[in-house]
Amino acid sequence: MTITLNINGQARTIDADPEKPLLWALREDLGLRGTKFGCGAGLCGACTVHADGAAIRSCQTTIADAAAMKIVTIEAVATTDAGRRVTDAWIALDVPQCGYCQAGQIMSATALLAATPHPGDEDIDGAMAGNLCRCSTYLRIRAAIRQAAGAGGAGA
Numbered sequence: 001m002t003i004t005l006n007i008n009g010q011a012r013t014i015d016a017d018p019e020k021p022l023l024w025a026l027r028e029d030l031g032l033r034g035t036k037f038g039c040g041a042g043l044c045g046a047c048t049v050h051a052d053g054a055a056i057r058s059c060q061t062t063i064a065d066a067a068a069m070k071i072v073t074i075e076a077v078a079t080t081d082a083g084r085r086v087t088d089a090w091i092a093l094d095v096p097q098c099g100y101c102q103a104g105q106i107m108s109a110t111a112l113l114a115a116t117p118h119p120g121d122e123d124i125d126g127a128m129a130g131n132l133c134r135c136s137t138y139l140r141i142r143a144a145i146r147q148a149a150g151a152g153g154a155g156a
Helices: 022-029 074-079 081-092 102-115 121-128 138-148
Strands: 002-007 010-015 048-051 054-057 070-072
Touching: 002 022, 048 102, 054 102, 074 081, 074 102, 081 102, 081 138, 102 121, 102 138, 121 138
Parallel strands: 002 070
Antiparallel strands: 002 010, 048 054, 048 070
């Protein structure tokens, strides 16, 4: 079946089963490999993208459902003010260690700041709770979010 998706502000047409997970359409059909496969069950956050501004798990979202949404991936997140601030803070504070989960972390952090420009630690912890980092860079992640929010990295 032919499905048109709005990906990073562009209409992208693919021929695929409507039940195909968005994650695999992004990676296999559209060549956008920044969104990672982690668990396949929506539990780790590695596959996080934005759908109409909200952080969602692309491994659990079908392309049929995604066709009605504006999808933003890690490849375009820095085109928004919040995304630019988050990616700048990630670099400044050297957040990644292995880096595998970081695209999902950045997508969740950006959605948080777009919705809550000045989050407290509880807001940050709540928004980031579904994102796992095997390297345990959680303190640097929180510091980067605080910095991107203008609160500085202290107190992380």
